[in-house]
Amino acid sequence: MDKIKLCCFAYAGGSVAIFRDWKDYLDPRIELLPIEIAGRGKRMNEGLYKDMTAAIDDVSAIVKREIKDGPYALFGHSLGSRIVYRLAQRLAADPSVPLPQHLFFSGAGAPHIIRADKKQYALMDDAEFKQAVFHLGGTPREFFEHPELMDLFLPILKNDFRIAETAVTPEQIQPLDTDISVMLGREDDLSPEQVAGWEKHTRKTHKSYFFDGGHFFLHAAKPQMISLINTTLLGTRATPRTAYP
Template sequence: MSPSAGVNPSKWLRCYRKVATPRLRLVCFPHAGGAASMFRDWPRWLPDDIEVTGVCYPGRQDRLLEPCIDEMGALTTPIADVLQRWAGDRLVLFGHSMGASVAYEVALRLKQRTGSAPGRMFVSGQLPPHRVVPKSVHLRGDDAILEEVRRLGDPDAGTVLDDPDLRELVLPAIRADFRLIGTYLPRPVTPLDTAVTAYVGDEDAQVPVEGLREWAAVSATGRFDHRVYPGGHFYLMDDPEALVRDLAGRLADHLTAARVAD
C-alpha cells in the first residue's frame, strides 16, 4: 500500500540503516524538542537485518523552515500515511516522552486504516494515554518553556539553549511540541493487538513506575512488561547501548513468537 497522495515519505523518515529485505522495521519517535538524529547510532547495537528509522517532525533539522505542528491529530495523520504500507508484524514502534504518545496515536491510526497494529511497541519516559497529565507550560511563555526543558535534563539542549542564535532557531519547534503535549488530554484506552514494553529512569519525577505499569492496558493481548534504568527523564542518553541491546533481545523474542517469515 503506497502513502497517501501528497505525503512525501522522505520528509518524515530518516533511515539510519537501510535493509533491502528487513525482518523488522524499527521506527523511532523523538521527545518534545527532539530530532530524529537521536537514533542515528542505534544500528550499532541491533542485528543487521533490522532497518532503523527516525521520524523527523516539521520545524527541525532539514525541515527547519517548515511550519511546526502543534496538535496531535495533525502530526500523527501524515505519519500514519507514510507508515501504513508497512503495518503488521514487521513494523515496530519506539517513542520517548512525547514520542511515546505520538507512537501510540500512530499505532491507533494504523489499526483503524489497515486492521493491523504494529507488531511490537516500546514506550519510554511517558505515562499511558489514560494517565497523561497535561501541563500548562506552553501558556506561560518562552522563559517557562526553556526552564522546563532544562529541568527535564535533555543533555543535547544545554549548548543549544545557551546560544542566543541557536535558541531562536529551535524555539518554534519546542513551543509547538509543548503545546501539542499540553493539549493532549487523558481519555479511555483503545487496546491494540500488540505487545508493549515500557521503560523509565528511576529518577524520573514525572513518570512514576506505578504509572508506567499502566501501559499494560494498551496491550489487548496482555503481553506487557517494563524495565527501570538508572537516571532521570533522559536516562536513555546516558547509556543508549544498554537500552538498545535490551530492545534487540526483545525483538529477537518477537520474531520467534510471531514467526515472521524471511
C-alpha cells in the same frame, strides 16, 4: 526472513539525529527507520503541526509507505511515545495495514493519567519555559547560551510540548492488540499510577523496564535499551555490530 523495520520517533525538540548511532547496537536483522517530524532536520522549512491529529496525519502516511513490505515495530521517547501511541491507534483502525510486531514506549507515563501537580510546559511564558526545560535536561546547553539559537529553537520546542501534553481521557482508551514494552528512567518524575496505567492500553502483554537516569536516560542507557529491543524483537540476545562500552 524479512528484516524487522524499527520506526523511531524523538523527544520534544529532538530530530532523527538522536538515533544516528543506533545501527551500531541494533542486530543486523533490524532495519532502523528514524521518522523526522515537521519543523526540524531536513524538514526544518515545513510548518509546525497545529495539533496531534495533524502530526498523526503526516507521520502515518510516511510510516505506511515504509512498512508495506514486511514486519515492523514502533519506538518513541517522551513526545515520541505520545506520537507512537496515537499512530498505533490510527494504524489499528486501517484494515489494509498490518499491526506492528511490538510497541516501545520510552520516557512517558500512560497517556490517560494526567497528574494534578504535573507542570504544563506549553502554558508557561517564555522565561519560565526556558528555565523549566533547562532543568529537565536533554536540550544542549549552547541553545541557552546563544539567544539566536534559542529564538530559532524555542517555537519548535514549545509547540512539541503543546502536542505532547494533549490528554487522552479514560473514555478514549482503545486497548491495542500488540505487545508493549515501557522503558523508564528510575529518577524520572512519574507516579506508580502513570507507570502501571500502560496495562490498560493493550490486550496483549505489557512489561515495564527501568534504567538508571532521569527523563533522558536513553542517552546513557542506550546499549542496554537497544539490547532489550534486540531481544524483544528477535527472541534472542543478538550480537551488535559494535561491542557495548
